[in-house]
Amino acid sequence: MQYFTDTDMGLDLAQVNRSVESAFADHGRGLVQMPPKVYITLPDGDFRTMPAYLPSLSIAGVKIVNVHPKNSRWGLPTVMALTIILDLATGQPVAIINATRLTDMRTGAAGAVAAKHLSPKKEIVLGVIGTGRQAEAQVAAISRELNIRELRVWGRNPDHVRKFADRFMEYPCMAVSAEKACDCDLLVTTTPSTTPIIRSEWIHDGTHINAIGADAPGKEELDPTLLRRAQVFVDDPAQAIHSGEVNVPISRGLYRADEIAGTLGEVVIGKKRRSGPDAITIFDSTGLAIQDLAIAKIAMQHGRQIELPFP
Amino acid sequence: MQYFTDTDMGLDLAQVNRSVESAFADHGRGLVQMPPKVYITLPDGDFRTMPAYLPSLSIAGVKIVNVHPKNSRWGLPTVMALTIILDLATGQPVAIINATRLTDMRTGAAGAVAAKHLSPKKEIVLGVIGTGRQAEAQVAAISRELNIRELRVWGRNPDHVRKFADRFMEYPCMAVSAEKACDCDLLVTTTPSTTPIIRSEWIHDGTHINAIGADAPGKEELDPTLLRRAQVFVDDPAQAIHSGEVNVPISRGLYRADEIAGTLGEVVIGKKRRSGPDAITIFDSTGLAIQDLAIAKIAMQHGRQIELPFP
Numbered sequence: 001m002q003y004f005t006d007t008d009m010g011l012d013l014a015q016v017n018r019s020v021e022s023a024f025a026d027h028g029r030g031l032v033q034m035p036p037k038v039y040i041t042l043p044d045g046d047f048r049t050m051p052a053y054l055p056s057l058s059i060a061g062v063k064i065v066n067v068h069p070k071n072s073r074w075g076l077p078t079v080m081a082l083t084i085i086l087d088l089a090t091g092q093p094v095a096i097i098n099a100t101r102l103t104d105m106r107t108g109a110a111g112a113v114a115a116k117h118l119s120p121k122k123e124i125v126l127g128v129i130g131t132g133r134q135a136e137a138q139v140a141a142i143s144r145e146l147n148i149r150e151l152r153v154w155g156r157n158p159d160h161v162r163k164f165a166d167r168f169m170e171y172p173c174m175a176v177s178a179e180k181a182c183d184c185d186l187l188v189t190t191t192p193s194t195t196p197i198i199r200s201e202w203i204h205d206g207t208h209i210n211a212i213g214a215d216a217p218g219k220e221e222l223d224p225t226l227l228r229r230a231q232v233f234v235d236d237p238a239q240a241i242h243s244g245e246v247n248v249p250i251s252r253g254l255y256r257a258d259e260i261a262g263t264l265g266e267v268v269i270g271k272k273r274r275s276g277p278d279a280i281t282i283f284d285s286t287g288l289a290i291q292d293l294a295i296a297k298i299a300m301q302h303g304r305q306i307e308l309p310f311p
Numbered sequence: 312m313q314y315f316t317d318t319d320m321g322l323d324l325a326q327v328n329r330s331v332e333s334a335f336a337d338h339g340r341g342l343v344q345m346p347p348k349v350y351i352t353l354p355d356g357d358f359r360t361m362p363a364y365l366p367s368l369s370i371a372g373v374k375i376v377n378v379h380p381k382n383s384r385w386g387l388p389t390v391m392a393l394t395i396i397l398d399l400a401t402g403q404p405v406a407i408i409n410a411t412r413l414t415d416m417r418t419g420a421a422g423a424v425a426a427k428h429l430s431p432k433k434e435i436v437l438g439v440i441g442t443g444r445q446a447e448a449q450v451a452a453i454s455r456e457l458n459i460r461e462l463r464v465w466g467r468n469p470d471h472v473r474k475f476a477d478r479f480m481e482y483p484c485m486a487v488s489a490e491k492a493c494d495c496d497l498l499v500t501t502t503p504s505t506t507p508i509i510r511s512e513w514i515h516d517g518t519h520i521n522a523i524g525a526d527a528p529g530k531e532e533l534d535p536t537l538l539r540r541a542q543v544f545v546d547d548p549a550q551a552i553h554s555g556e557v558n559v560p561i562s563r564g565l566y567r568a569d570e571i572a573g574t575l576g577e578v579v580i581g582k583k584r585r586s587g588p589d590a591i592t593i594f595d596s597t598g599l600a601i602q603d604l605a606i607a608k609i610a611m612q613h614g615r616q617i618e619l620p621f622p
Contacts, residue, residue, distance in 0.1 A: 003314070005620050035349045040364050042371060045402050049362040049373050053351050060353060062360050064373055064395055066402025074401055080622050082404050084375055084393060090385055091356050091377025093393050096407060100622050306619060309316050311391050311411050 001093055001310035007303035008101035013109070014144040016295055019057070020109035021116075021268055023294035026056050027236075028265025034289050036238055044070050052289035061085040063099060063292040067216075079103060083296050093310060097296055106291040108137030110235065110264070111188060111210040114283035116145040117267045118233065118274055119186050119208045123147045127184030129198065129221070130191040131155035131164040134212055138188045139168060146186070150174070154181040178202075189213050189221040200226040205278040211245040212285050222282070224249035230280035231261040233272065239286040246284055312404055312621035318614035319412035324420070325455040327606055330368070331420035332427075332579055334605035337367050338547075339576025345600050347549055355381050363600035372396040374410060374603040378527075390414060394607050404621065408607055417602040419448030421546060421575065422499060422521040425594035427456040428578045429544065429585055430497050430519045434458045438495030440509065440532070441502040442466035442475040445523055449499045450479060457497070461485070465492040489513075500524050500532040511537040516589040522556040523596050533593070535560035541591035542572040544583065550597040557595055 026032050033053040040047050045068030053060040065081035072078070081099035086092065126148050128135050139151065151173040155161040158175070165173040174180075181187070182202035187209045189198060200223040203209070209230070213221045227249055234240035241250055241257050249255035262272035264283060274281045337343050344364040351358050356379030364371040376392035383389070392410035397403065437459050439446050450462065462484040466472040469486070476484040485491075492498070493513035500509060502524045511534040514520070520541070524532045538560055545551035552561055552568050560566035573583035575594060585592045 003619050033351050035351070038346045038349060038360070038362055040344050040346070040362050040371060042364065042397075042399055042402060044400060047362070047371070047397055047402050049349070049360050051349055051351050051358070051360040051375075053353065060351060060358070062373070062375055064362075064397070064404065066397060068400075068402040071401050076401050076403060077622060080401075080403050082395060082407075082621075084395070086353075086358055086375070086377060088353055089355060089379075090382050090387050090391075091353060091358050091379040092387060092391050093375065096393075098621055304620075306617070308314050308617060309615075310393075310409055311388055 001095065001308045003096045003306040003308055004300055004303050005098040007097060007299035008105060009303060011105065011298060011302055013141055015298055016105060016109045017112045017141060017144055019294040019298055020106060020291050021113045022057065023054055023290040024113055024265040024268045026054060027290055028263060028269040028271060031055060032290050044068055050289035050292065052293055054290050054293045057294060057297050058088060059085060059293045059297050060088055061293055061296065063289055065103060083292050085296055095300055097299055099292060102295050102299055104133050104137040106295040107134060107212065107285060107287055108141035109295065110285050110291055111138045111212060111283065112141035112145045113268065114210055114264055115142045115186055115208065118281040118283060119146060120206055120274065120277045121185050123149055124185040125150045125152060127181040127187040128153045129178060129181055129187065129189040130213065131160040132190060134190040135164065135188065136167055138190060138210060138212065152176045152181045152184055154178040191221055192219065193221050194218050196220055196223045198222045198226065200229060203280060205280060207280050209282045210285065211282055214245040214247065215286050216243045217247055220245060220248040224254040227255045227282065230282045231275060232259070232282045232284055233262055233264050233267055234260055234284045235264050235286055235288050237263065240284050244284040244286045312406065312619045314407045314617040314619055315611055315614050316409040318408060318610035319416060320614060322416065322609065322613055324452055326609055327416060327420045328423045328452060328455055330605040330609050331417060331602050332424045333368065334365055334601040335424055335576040335579045337365060338601055339574060339580040339582060342366060343601050355379055361600035361603065363604055365601050365604045368605060368608050369399060370396060370604045370608050371399055372604055372607065374600055376414060394603050396607055406611055408610055410603060413606050413610055415444050415448040417606040418445060418523065418596060418598055419452035420606065421596050421602055422449045422523060422594065423452035423456045424579065425521055425575055426453045426497055426519065429592040429594060430457060431517055431585065431588045432496050434460055435496035436461045436463060438492040438498040439464045440489060440492055440498065440500040441524065442471040443501060445501040446475065446499065447478055449501060449521060449523065463487045463492045463495055465489040502532055503530060504532050505529050507531055507534045509533045509537065511540060514591060516591060518591050520593045521596065522593055525556040525558065526597050527554045528558055531556060531559040535565040538566045538593065541593045542586060543570070543593045543595055544572055544575050544578055545595045546575050546597055546599050548574065551595050555595040555597045
């Protein structure tokens with residue numbers, strides 16, 4: 001059994017996008033085993049257990065990931081993760097992977113897959129709402145699929161916006177208002193907001209939106225009116241209804257689960273698509289265990305390995 | 312983060328029994344978080360993900376355990392396990408424990424806790440059906456709670472019976488028929504049988520039975536008639552109905568879920584008890600995540616540790 005760490009160093013993001021895309025394709029075809037995430041509540045946060053089996057990539061395992069918003073007090077990340085990989089033939093645990101950074105990257109990859117299949121343009125102005133680790137992961141992953149002509153970034157903290165811009169010196173990068181950031185071809189929202197930040201009237205026809213921030217009950221970033229103007233694709237219907245961008249509008253009766261246009265997996269296999277170049281499309285991301293397995297498959301070819309005695 | 316191996320070496324079984332007893336007490340009081348086990352099916356077996364949080368022992372984590380019946384072909388155990396422990400305050404994974412042997416031991420400890428609270432005698436003739444690792448674990452753990460005057464053992468394979476007897480030289484140990492093994496004070500059944508081995512008429516009044524073998528749909532060791540003569544206590548009702556000794560009789564209409572007398576946790580806290588010295592009592596064990604956390608708490612004070620970089 002091997003312990004893998006620093007596996008994010010030098011990962012080929014295009015390769016990660018292809019692996020995650022292939023996982024979504026299998027999900028669209030109904031070929032994966034992926035029970036709902038299981039939540040355990042701890043005093044200052046929670047942890048989620050996410051088992052899955054992806055036959056086409058020959059990989060099975062479990063991600064364990066916490067969410068502890070007050071962790072910065074201790075100099076620790078809010079979100080930390082381990083992925084345990086089991087041998088398919090014998091069930092023996094064969095790898096334990098430090099998956100904290102990989103969790104950011106596999107969410108970025110899902111956004112890139114959505115952008116590839118749902119953006120009507122290949123050359124884009126990319127609007128970014130929020131300047132944290134996930135905002136960076138989205139831009140980095142999307143840049144492997146589409147040509148970014150310009151970044152328009154909004155964040156609450158000007159220092160963070162500046163640091164974000166420094167990270168992407170290869171693109172013209174403008175610090176703008178949230179409204180101006182929405183004047184783009186592809187919008188990425190990555191905040192932990194519990195009240196809508198993005199007004200419907202700010203979004204013009206033909207925009208694709210990756211709605212990433214909402215991943216727990218009560219979180220939402222988009223004006224619910226916008227959902228009704230758009231085709232909403234989710235990663236997994238049960239998870240999205242429980243904790244995705246649609247969770248609050250559905251619970252308040254402002255949106256119905258049966259209005260969801262389909263899943264990203266169905267888009268990847270061509271079963272569902274954007275209705276035309278002027279449609280507004282939204283990818284509502286909550287994060288799937290199969291994304292973690294897809295990136296684990298590649299991560300195990302990288303980084304440092306420590307041999308552990310087992311069984 | 313530490314990796315712990317060989318933690319079973321030199322474990323104090325009486326201490327393990329107390330820790331597991333305390334976990335069952337919390338379960339009886341409704342103080343634990345323990346969602347149902349989640350199953351993933353692999354080509355030649357399955358694996359189960361078992362998260363839990365035990366506030367009174369200040370421990371939370373996840374056991375991941377496989378069942379692959381053909382593993383002996385590869386010289387590997389059928390069942391292998393890892394337990395991951397998270398820090399309660401920050402959610403950080405702090406320990407990964409090789410839990411293969413601990414899984415046997417925590418099941419033994421549950422049997423010992425049941426024996427302590429449900430056996431009407433402190434000096435016992437112990438009948439043992441089956442001679443595998445779990446039969447050994449039951450005898451070793453029970454010996455810390457009750458005085459074993461004699462062992463009466465039945466197994467299909469005479470060589471295995473002999474080896475089993477050699478393991479417990481401190482007791483008079485007789486190789487007997489299954490029927491003779493049932494002429495005892497406390498009976499332990501530990502086979503993977505899918506047809507009843509133990510006939511109701513072999514069991515006399517006042518016997519306590521640990522029914523350990525049935526842990527999956529379709530498995531059963533006891534004549535269903537015996538369930539109706541007895542008070543049946545389960546570790547967890549949902550798990551027992553799904554995969555415990557009662558699963559086949561319930562699915563065939565030979566026993567009803569509402570006939571279950573209670574849980575072992577309720578027995579430990581004194582809320583339920585054997586109805587009198589002549590009652591037949593049965594403990595139907597399927598294995599709980601809180602048992603794994605209870606033994607992990609002690610195991611982390613033993614064995615070899617390897618420091619791993621995290622986060």
